[in-house]
Amino acid sequence: MRLDLVPRPGRAPLAALLAPALAFLASVLLGGVAVALLGVSPAAAFAAYFIAPLSELWSLQEIAVKAAPLALIATGLAFCYRANLWNIGAEGQFVVGGLAGGCVALATQGSAGFTFWILPTMLVAGTLAGIAYAMIPAVLKVRLGVSEILTSLMLVYVAELLLDYMARGPLRDPAGYNFPQSVPFDAAARLPYLMEGETLHAGVLIAFASVVLATIVLGRTLFGFEVRVVGASPRAARFAGFSEARLTLAAFAVSGGAAGLAGIAEVAGQIGQLQPTISPGYGFTAIIVAFLGRLSPPGILVAALVIALTTIGGEGAQIDLRLPLDLTRAFQGVLLAFVLGADVLTRFTVRLVPGGAR
Amino acid sequence: MTIAATEPMPAPGDPRPLFGAYGIVKRFGAFTANDRIDLEIRAGEIHALLGENGAGKSTLMKILYGLLEPTAGVVTHRGEVVRLRNPEAARRLGIGMVFQHFSLCANLTVAENIALVMGKGLGRRALADRIAALGRTYGLHLDLDRPVWSLSAGERQRIEIVRCLLQDPKLVILDEPTSVLTPGEAEKLFTVLERLRDEGRALLYISHRLDEVRRLCARATILRGGRVVGACDPRAESAGSLAALMVGAPVRALTREAAPARSAPAGPERLRLDRLSLPAPGLHATGLRDISFSVRGGEILGIAGIAGNGQSELFAALSGEARAPEAGAVRIDGTPAGRLDINARRRLGAVFVPEERNGHAAAPGLSLSENVVLSRYATASLTRFGLVRRGAARALAARVIAAFDVRKAGPDPAAGTLSGGNLQKFVVGREILGEPGVLVVDQPTWGVDAAAAARIRQALIDLAARGSAILMISQDLDELFAIAGSIAVLQAGTLSRAVARAETTREAVGLLMGGSGGPPPGGHTGTPAGRSREGDSHAT
Incomplete structure (x- = not known):
């Protein structure tokens, strides 16, 4: 027996939209089986994971606040991955961005008078630090061919x-x-809250604006075109006159900058001071988010919200139903596998060929 | 007779055919690639399968080789219905195949690639001996330890042929086997094929080169649009009548009036190479040595040569994908361009059409309008403030599609969904519509059906007639002699002097291609009379 993947002649737009939804459904069903095997009612688990977080204002804000750095980092990573460049270090660029921006906040601590420049300077410093940190692997790759x-x-x-x-x-x-x-940090070094007395901060707006900007850049500009061509057909890209080295630096700069900005937005928004750890692994989870969103910025936004939802829901399920937190991670992994699998199925039909040994 | 016949129909009066295919239908989704095809192949014959690109030849061959299973219909072996589930089953029945698009693992060596299909039980040494013996018999020499990625297309094809012959097949399917051979090598191959035929083997021969089919084959089956449209004895037909059967209409003859005059054209010098030398870019690539030529407006200079003699390297040096050591080594309309990148050269009025359509001239995953942006964004004002003007790109793509009759599905499909001939028309048209002063094209009609090839060649002739200079690298002598005003031969990285078409012959060019003309182009003897003068004013 062997499986043949036969390319479909065309790809129906409806199927492309429906496939991830069906993959999500399948993941939920599989998760339900796992939950039942753990001796917990799947209905209760479903409510804890997907209904409860969406039914209260504070948890909705938590989802947005968690999704923001994921979406921002993953959007930057999409530029690298589209161009076949494998930046796995967004977590480091995130941390360095938070540290550099945090240093600006601490250096200006207690400034009196005009302080409106402090926050923008922090954001710029965080972004630049992320870019600079991403330049290390980029330059090593371009100059010396280091992986x-x-x-x-x-x-x-x-x-x-x-x-x-x-x-x-x-x-x-x-x-x-x-x-x-x-x-x-001083109040002047904090991202403002969007609602009095709540946790939703301006970092969410930064992430959303970045996703919109990235959608335009990737889809409409010559630079975005270059990213797509270099990834899809490197030789055609050289024929177009695009320089692979220049693009490597540019794509790493975009992803490093996005991760650095996400880092300082997290420090200046959620945390408000520097700590030994400022990220619960956003830089790594963002890799999953990037592929879950199929490397397109709008898809990434949706994927970031879904991952944030399951994370918040998972915390709730741990407290209310004593379900292990690892279940959340397993679910996220299953979801990624199903979405990628569904993606294959929209482009190919699977045919079972009996007998063939090859 | 749609699906049919579990009982094969015996050919009256004849012994049962070695292999038969009856009522073969193959559908891919809504597309029917093979529609009720019947084909019988007898032992001891060379059977031609003719058809344009997209006629269904490749699909039928893949079915016979077990790579595809038919939607309906049966394959028989000596009258018995057989099921070819995979190539191994086909090979066990004695079917061998020489692919046009090589199925080789680029990372493995020649020996490993051959061992891969030979199965177990044959030692390395024994295998090497057998390959060497075959190489001696058929003149197919192989360096067994070279990795395949380092080989030219011609050398890769040699592996395919040897690999097939090693299996001692009863039926050999050959897909465009001579496309990368010199006339001399092709002649040698024909001897091999005739010997195989006389040994009682059957050969299924696919070629665009109708002269070869007429030379070799006693029977031909002609496909068009997935159906059998005729069968004939090609020896009783002319190349023109065969082509007409294939395309369903007489192929438009090239209008020679528009072809550049045989004597030196009067236009100004537009493209000049001056003693260009480049080291080989890779371990097994070919370096260029001291290459000089000049192409005037209105002229088509043809560069003949066998694959792997520096064609890709010469193309890269002309396009700017590889830079020359000195700016003056390449001149476009008099401007030193050797150090300029490809887009700077495009702004000087030069355009380039590389050999490989998929992945070099065009990105297969991108739409046609995006592929227009690919090579024209620097010269066709397709961007504004860094944004791609998608409307303008679509309009330009539509102009190319209309002007070159590009057949496609959907309004703006991915380039990779087009057939070879249509994609080639598209990439040639994309460049020609910019009215370039200089056009450099590598293998303009490689693997393209007769109708598309005629259209492309006519477009090149017309462009030259409008005053452009054209440099055409080609391995197809028919093509070179049909449209080039003068011809030079690239061999082992050196270029012979350009000779006017009227003053040379295929044999002379063929000898130079094989390296037997010797570096000084005046040195070859034994060429037929009628070519008294060497060189002319084009050579520098």
Whole structure:
């Protein structure tokens, strides 16, 4: 027996939209089976995962606040992955962006008078730091042919340890009872909340604006065209006069900048000070989000919201139903596999060929 | 007779055919590639399968080789119905295949690629001996330890042929086998094929080269639009009448009036190469040595040569995908361009059509309008403030499609969905519509059906007549002698002097292609009379 994948002549637009929805449904059903095997009512689990988080204002805000960095990072990564460049180090670029922007906040601590420039400077500093950090694997790849997968991944640990050292050492709050964290930022160094007394902050708007901008850049500009051609047909890209080295640097700059911006937005929005750890793994989860959204910015926005929903729902399910948090991760993995599988099925029909050994 | 016949119909008076295919139908979705095809192949014959691109030849061959299963219909072997589930089953029945598009693993060596299909039980040494013996018999020499990625198309095809012959097949299917061979090599191959036939084997021979079919084959089956439209004895037909059967209408003859005059044209020099030397870009690529030529407006200079003698490298040096060491080595309309990139050269009025349609001239996954942007964004004002003007790109694509009769499905389909001939018309048309001063084209009609090839060649002739200079790299002597005003031969990275078409012969060019003309082009003897003078004013 062997399986043949026969390309479909065309791809129905309806199927392209329907496939991820069906994949989601299939993942939910499979998750329900797993939940039932754990001795919990699937209906209760479904309510905890998908209904409860959507039914209260605070959890809706939590979803948005969690989805924002995922969407922002994944949108940047889409530029790399579309061009066949494998930046695995967004987590490190995120951390470095948060650290650099946080340093600006701490350096300007207590400024009086005009302070409106502080927050924009922090955001710019975070973005630039992310770009600079992403340039290390990019330049190594362009100049020396070093695999960007390894360098970008290893630099994640360098960034994490650097932040850890800074938060415990030079940047520690002297009046903080030896807690490994900086002084809380001034209000001028915080992203404003969108609603009085709530948790939704302006970082969500930054992420949304970035997704819109990326949609235009990727779909309408010559640069976006270049990204797509280099990834799909490198030789045709050279024929078009696009430079692979230049594009490598540019795509890493975009993804590093987006991750750095997400980092400082997280520090200036959600956290409000520097800590040894500022990310629950956003930079890695964003890789899943990028592929779940099929490397298109609008798709990524949806994927980020779904992943955030299951994360928040998973926390609720852990508290209410004592379901393990690992179940959430397993579900996210199953969802990714199903979405990618459904994607294949919209482009190919599967045919079972009996007998053939080949 | 739609689906049919579980009992094969015996051919009256004849022994049962070695292989038969009856009522073969193959559908891909809504598209019917083969529609009730009957074909009988007898032992000891070379049977031609003729048809345009998209006529269904490849599908039928793949069915006979077990790569595809028919939607309906049966294949028989000596009258018995057989089921070819996979190529291994086909090989066990003695069917061998030489593909046009090579099925080789680029990372493996020649020996490994051959061992891959030979199965177990044959040692490396024994295999090498058998390959060497075949190489001696048929003149198919192979360097067994070279990785395939480093080989030219011609060398890769040699592996395919040897690989097939090693299996001692009863039926050999050959898909355009001579497309990368010199006339001399092709002649050698014909001897091989005739020997195989005389040994009682059957051969199914697919070729666009009608002269070869007439030379080799006693029977021909002609396909058009997935159906059998005729059978004939090609020896009793002319190349023209065969072509007419294939396309269903007489192929438009090239209007020679428009072809450049045989004597030196009067136009100004538009493209010039001056002692260009480039080191080989890869371990097994060909370096260019001291290449000089000049092409004037109104002239078509043909560069003949066998694959792998520096054609790709010469094309890259002309297009700017590879830079020359000195700016003056390449001149476009007098401007030193050797150090310029491809778009700077395009702005000087040059355009380029590479050999490989899919993945070089066009990105198969992108739509036709996006593929217009690919090569024209620098010169056709298709961008504004960094944004792609999609309306303008679609309009330009529509002009190309209309002017070159590009057949396609849907308003703006992906380039990869077009047939070879239609995509080639599209990429040639895309460049010609910009009214370039200089056109450099590599293999303008490789693997393209007769009607599309005629259209492309006519477009080149017309462009030259409007005053453009055309450099055409081609391995097809018919093509070179049909439209080039003068011809030079690229062999092992050096270029012979350009000779006016009227003053040379196929044999002379063929000898130079094989390297037997010797580096000084005056040196070859034994060429037929009628070519008394070497070279002319085009050569520099």
